[in-house]
Amino acid sequence: MPPAVPDPAGATPVPFNVPQPAGNELAYLAEAVGNRHLSGDGPFTKRCNAWLERETGARQALLTHSCTAAMEMAAMLFDLAPGDEVIMPSFTFVSTANAAVLRGAVPVFVDIRPDTLNIDERLIEAAVTERTRAIFVVHYAGVSAAMDEIMAIADRHGLFVLEDAAQGVAARYGDRPLGSIGHLGAVSFHETKNLIAGEGGALLVNDARFIDRAHILREKGTNRTKFLQGRVDKYTWVDVGSSYLPSELNAAFLLAQFEKVEEIQRARHRAWDRYHRAMAPLEREGLLARPSVPQICAHNAHIYYVLMPTMERRTELLRRTKAAGIGAVFHYVPLHSAPAGTRFARQHGALPVTDDLSARLVRLPLWAGLEDRAIDAVSALVADVARG
Structure with a gap:
């Protein structure tokens, strides 16, 4: 069974991912x-x-x-x-x-x-x-x-x-x-x-x-x-x-x-949509940004992320989720700023959007069996940090 809602002390964790068999x-x-x-x-x-x-x-x-x-x-x-x-x-x-x-x-x-x-x-x-x-x-x-x-x-x-x-x-x-x-x-x-x-x-x-x-x-x-x-x-x-x-x-x-692809996808979209609804008021208040999906694209609910307003606020969210036993992570350290990136690659011009958004992004737990109460608990913690 997927984990239940985390309590304030983090006694019941929500892992970032739980790989699950689907049938045969x-x-x-x-x-x-x-x-x-x-x-x-x-x-x-x-x-x-x-x-x-x-x-x-x-x-x-x-x-x-x-x-x-x-x-x-x-x-x-x-x-x-x-x-x-x-x-x-x-x-x-x-x-x-x-x-x-x-x-x-x-x-x-x-x-x-x-x-x-x-x-x-x-x-x-x-x-x-x-x-x-x-x-x-x-x-x-x-x-x-x-x-x-x-x-x-x-x-x-x-x-x-x-x-x-x-x-x-x-x-x-x-x-x-x-x-x-x-x-x-x-x-x-x-x-x-x-x-x-x-x-x-x-x-x-x-x-x-x-x-x-x-x-x-x-x-x-x-x-x-x-x-x-x-x-x-x-x-x-x-x-x-x-x-x-x-x-x-x-x-x-x-x-x-x-x-079981259709069943798995329905479950993932249900979780993604629940996060998206919960984050909508925070986005309207200018406290974070939600994922954007162009009309021509049909996404697969692979990742739900939020963009916090500053790197400092992102750091606080990661600290709070870790303390609560919630498996939130950042994604990625840009390759142009990595040691090997400076050795093997080059960049064409400045990369201000990459630098900015990678410093503010947080991925939230998401898998096909994630329960609504866990999503709600994660969303509540994000809202608490966003409202400061």
Whole structure:
């Protein structure tokens, strides 16, 4: 059972996240063990790939052991090389930048929009140089970046687009699922995401020219997939690659989550909406800002955050939530201000919105089984701190 409402002394905590089975997880794990196929690309992996292709429209979906792995594969498929540049936001998890850095490429950070906290599409074109090869787009909190504008920029300059849709499963931009719009997409099934496998991710291949090589990279640089398909009489080492396959146990657990996606999403939206209603009076009073979702976007209730008016007020909220046993966190330390960011990357101009909003943001607990009374208690504490 999810935790109940916290009392003032913090005796009954509300964790930031509680990963939960949704239905057939244990039965499918037992079936996977009974199949005696625990390594990658077994029947459960294939069923998950097929589900993702149906739901996203991707030409090919390939489960990976993490979203990080999927983004590293994307950087290899784009043939990023030392000195190449990749435009991306600084307000993202380190994996987005590492995918480029591991190929010797240089992340070029541009600022984010103040409404969605996504890359500001109006700033991308000015950051393009003769070395630019790709744009890595991050869909923060399951709210899409302005993909029509970004794809148009990419087309004008002959650039590849990777959608970091780690937080974007079951979210849409218009009628298009996130991860299905760029040349490649990467999604996450980490235990903090909407659909979970403990650890896990997937590469979504939307441009058919990358399909064959994606299989090779994922299979340690061999053409094993062609061999299994009967397209070659033996398989051998043909390219760079690594071991990006997840265990069949992860895939078995994940398939059970896929089967309950509508139920999980309803529960998450109910919790998100309850937070949003509770924060509305505080926003009207100018005491904080709530998430903003453009009309063209259908979000997936992945994150509920508030933007406090100052960093000091954010610090006080984090202190109070910790004392009450509430798992609120900040998100993220911008990459341009990190030690590795100054070594491996550069920024295009000042990043005032990134610096400001990252210093004021607080993520609140949110998962599919979060009870109303816990949401109300968290909201009451936020209101108490906001009103000072």
